[in-house]
Amino acid sequence: MATSTSTTSNGSNTKESIDREFENLKGDVSKLTQQVASLVSATGSAAYDRARKNLDGVISDASGKGQEAVDAVKDVTTTISDAVEDAVYKRPVTTLMMAAGIGFLIGAMWRR
Numbered sequence: 001m002a003t004s005t006s007t008t009s010n011g012s013n014t015k016e017s018i019d020r021e022f023e024n025l026k027g028d029v030s031k032l033t034q035q036v037a038s039l040v041s042a043t044g045s046a047a048y049d050r051a052r053k054n055l056d057g058v059i060s061d062a063s064g065k066g067q068e069a070v071d072a073v074k075d076v077t078t079t080i081s082d083a084v085e086d087a088v089y090k091r092p093v094t095t096l097m098m099a100a101g102i103g104f105l106i107g108a109m110w111r112r
Helices: 001-089 093-112
Strands: none
Touching: 001 093
């Protein structure tokens, strides 16, 4: 009977030991989950910051290129305007005939 008592005692100790280990394991898993969440949050934040900086750079470059395009169009418009104005002053009859010819061609194409 002594054996039976010690087995019960050992069984009880083993169950308590397993319960303690299980609680410790739950605590460790909880801590690990928090650490992983913190790591993912920090990594996600860093990735967001990098993406934001890249996007800001692209927007800045696009803005600069857009401004260059606007300036180029203004230059071309000014150049064409100056050329037409110069042609009107230097050769008014020729310019008038060219305008009439272009108008005739547009009218002929419009009718079709």
